[in-house]
Amino acid sequence: MAKVSAREEISPAEGGSINDVARRAGVSIATVSRVINGVTRKASPATVARVREAIEALDYRPTSAGRALRQKTSRLVAVLAxxxxxxxxxxxxxxxxxALREQGLVMVLCDTHDRPALQDEYLREMLAQQARAIVLLAAVDSPMLRKVQTLKTPLIFVSRRNPTGPEGAFIGIDNRGAGEDVARWAIERGLRNAALIHAPSFSSATRDRVAGVLAGFAAAGSPLLRSMVLAPEAGDHLMIGFEAARRLLASGARPDLVVCTSDLIAFGAARAWREAAVAAPPRMIGFDDSPMNRWLAPELSSIRIPYEAFGDAIVEAISGASENVRTILPHELVERGFTPEPNPPR
Amino acid sequence: MAKVSAREEISPAEGGSINDVARRAGVSIATVSRVINGVTRKASPATVARVREAIEALDYRPTSAGRALRQKTSRLVAVLAxxxxxxxxxxxxxxxxxALREQGLVMVLCDTHDRPALQDEYLREMLAQQARAIVLLAAVDSPMLRKVQTLKTPLIFVSRRNPTGPEGAFIGIDNRGAGEDVARWAIERGLRNAALIHAPSFSSATRDRVAGVLAGFAAAGSPLLRSMVLAPEAGDHLMIGFEAARRLLASGARPDLVVCTSDLIAFGAARAWREAAVAAPPRMIGFDDSPMNRWLAPELSSIRIPYEAFGDAIVEAISGASENVRTILPHELVERGFTPEPNPPR
DNA sequence: GTTCAGTGGGAAAACGTTTTCCCAATCGGG
DNA sequence: CCCGATTGGGAAAACGTTTTCCCACTGAAC
Known part of the structure; x- marks a missing residue:
């Protein structure tokens, strides 16, 4: 006790722990903790007020390490993109x-570069951090991912479904339906000579989009030629699009539409056509409708995913720990390139 | 003791604490801790091997909360962008x-949306998390920012200098010099009728860039007209560029070059010209050279900042807690728009 | 045969919370 | 007037580390 009060003399406005608050309010640390955590049944209004005042005056905020240690879980939510x-x-x-901040949670954002080893590294670290939940924004299969599923930490798959099996909470769009929408839209516009470029990955999102597009064109009686479907191994999506487009150009194919399973692929492909300076370049359509498309890619149509809605869906999936919630958000085909939009939206 | 060993029976492959490792290796937890932290002087090679084996077998990783509590600092590094x-x-x-991961540190990435209140919120939270350091990627002035500087948590300013005063470690480019480079380049190309668009902020980066550009043109005997310098309050950078360009177009001004203090501003401005469908749109040059420029903005020249170099500089600034390290990284004028590049770099 | 220095390692404190008991006082009903 | 329930609040344990002491042992020098 004497020791503690001596410490207080030394640190006038430094870190400040729950002890300092308790002493200032003339209560025990238990009471302070209860006030902080909103346990109202155990404190009189007067006491609550005194404690709040002390917290305010000392600008106190509970140290997360103490909390995490005791509760065996932190306020961190990992997002592995x-x-x-x-x-x-x-x-x-x-x-x-x-959305997480509104819940008093803190997002830790990590970039896995689509590499299993890096994803594992982060999974390990976030387990050590006792993350409240782990959100996998386009997960890849990896050993640690399999192991984590046997633990109790909530796992939420976004965009891509669980690559290791059918289980797992999921948030995303109906990729297959979106692919079919693209085909339907193309047929309506009379664009029947289409090419399709996709990443050579086995992610559920790519797979479903490709399947939807192919099925849609086939159902309309204009199945895509095999030679018009490309998935080169060329690095990131930009390079994939660029390389695929170059091959198409070299082959003499002259599609009237190029469908790309991501906007980045479309960016790469567009660049190849620009360089080739073809007289009438094909229409292009991608997926995601990256927020800057409207500014930078005025010729690119796209399937818009509703970014803004993902946050709430993620929060819901975390709290509703009820297993395997599948949230399918609505997509929308945004058409560009016929006539320029008169004004930028937003 | 009996209680603990009973717990072990229950949790065969669950969380696993340092206790489990110690028991398996037949040593005390102190020894395990020492091995983990590489304190070699206190353990025989044989013991070290046994401990390592146990760690491996149990797939053990120290819980960060325990560490943070004891050491009064975590492995988290906050980046407030x-x-x-x-x-x-x-x-x-x-x-x-x-760069941080390589040091065994974990980055927590937060988006302050350039709003002081949000920046304060995150500063508070990261203090509660006992972050090892706080990196401010374009800081804004705020009450908490001033307070944090009185504490011992390292603070590192990136891109924008400390808005509250002259102190503080800084990493960035020579913005004024870059602005002068732009002017020199323009004069060399015979582009003397330039407009300048910048954000209406008081960030050091914007200020220095503007000053450099103005000084450069003035020194060449072609000072910019007052009516050709615009900084509308219009929201984010994209909207600022769009709005400024619209005003220029409305005023009948026909600059041969538009200088923007960020690429985003240039994107917005470019869109306005595209919509106006002017016969000979002006050349444009921005700052930052966003990584996707080469793909999406083939007409936009830009001052390239060396992104790749920032990570190491940040790590260095954190460890070299020696006060107020100022790291000025080299910039480079990337010219685009005369002739298309034959091949995409990278 | 004693000391001395060094080596290897353990016991326990400390870090800041939350939470489980436990206790004292008050109050209402019989 | 006594008894039981309720209310308000405190003492202390527990969480998983790191780190400071401290101790036992081993050789080596005397």
């Missing part, structure tokens, strides 16, 4: 962050 | 993350 350079993922992260 | 939708900031974050 496959590629933060993708503006769409960045937008989802932003939405998640806002 | 003003706007993650800006690809340049996202790129800097990515670089920081990689």
């Amino acid at each position: 496959a590629n933060l350079a993708n503006p769409a993922m960045a937008a989802i992260s932003a939405s998640a962050e806002a | 003003a706007n993650l939708a800006n690809p340049a900031m996202a790129a800097i974050s990515a670089s920081a993350e990689a």
Whole structure:
């Protein structure tokens, strides 16, 4: 006791622990803790007021380490994103962050670069941090991912379904339906000579989008030619699009529409056509509708995913720990390139 | 003791604490801790091996809360970014993350949306998290920022200097010099009828860039007309650029070059010109050279900041707690728009 | 045969919370 | 007037680390 009060003399406005608050309010630390955590049944209004005043005066905030140690869980929510350079993922992260903050949770954002080893590294670290939940924004299969599922930490798959099995909470759009929408839209516009470029990955999102597009064109009686479907191994999505487009150009194919399973792929492909200076470049359509498309890619139509809605869905999935909630958010085909929009939205 | 060993029976492969490791290796927890932290002087090679084996077998990783509590500091490094939708900031974050991870540190990324209240909220939270350091990626003035400087948590200012005073470690480019470079480049190209668009903020970066550009043109005998310098209050950078360009167009001004103090502003401005469908739109040059410029903005020249280098500089600034390290990284004028690049770099 | 220095390692305190008991006082009903 | 329930609040344990002492042992020098 004497020791503690001596410490107080030394640190006048420094860190400040729950002890300082208790002493100032003339109560025990138990009472302070209860007030902080809103346990009203155990404190008289007068006491609550005194404690609040002391907290205010000392600008006190509970140290998270103490909490985490006792409660065996922290206020951190890990978001492991496959590629933060993708503006769409960045937008989802932003939405998640806002929603989490509103819950008093703190987002830790990590970039796995779509690499299993890095994803494992972060999974380990976030387990050590006793993260409240782990959100996988486009997960990849990895050993640690399998192990984590046997633990109790909530796991939430966003955009891509669980690559290790059918279980797991999921948030995303109906990728197959979106693919079919693209085909339907193309047929309506009379664009029947289409090419399709996708990443050579086995993510559920890519797979479903490809399947939807192919099925849609086939159902309309205009199945895509095999030679018009490309998935080169060329690095990131930008390079994939660029390389695929170059091959198409070299092959002499002249599609009237190029469907890309992500906007980044479309950016890369567009660049190839621009360089080739073809007289009448094909229409293009991508997926995600990255927020900057409206500014930078005025020729690119896209399936818009509702970024803003992901944050709330993630929060819901975390609290509603009820297993395996599947949230399918509505997508929307945004058409650009026929006539320029008169004014920028927003 | 009996209680503890009973618990072990229950949790065969669950969380696992240092106790489990110690028991398995037949040593005390003190020894385990020493091995983990590389204190070699206090353990025989044989013991070290046994402990390592046990750690491996149990897949043990120290809980960060215990550590943080004892050491009064965590392995978290907070990065408070003003706007993650800006690809340049996202790129800097990515670089920081990689460099920090290599040091065994974990980056917590937060988006302050350039709002003082939000920045304060995060500063508070990160203090409660006992963050090892706080990196301010484009800081804004705020009450808490002033208070944090009186504490011992290292504070590192990136891109923008400390808005509250002259002190503080800084990492960035020579913005004024870059502005002068832009003017020199313009004069060389014969572009003397320039407009300048900048954000109406008082950030050091914007201020220095503007000053450099103005000084450069003035020194060349072609000072910018007052009516050609715009800084409308219009929201984010995209809207600022769009609105400023609209005003220029409305005023009948026909600059041969538009200088923007950020690429985002340039994107917005470019869109206005595209909509207006002017026959010969002006050349444009921005700052930052966002990573996707080469793909999406082939007409935009830019002052490239070396994103990749920021991570290491940040790590260095954290460890070299020697006060007020100022790191000025080299910039580079990237010219685009005369002739398309034959091949995409990278 | 004693000391001395060094080596290897353990016991326990401390970090800041939350939470489980426990206790004292008050109050209402019989 | 006594008894039981309720209310308000405190003491202390527990959480998982790191780190400071402290101790036992081993050789080596005397």
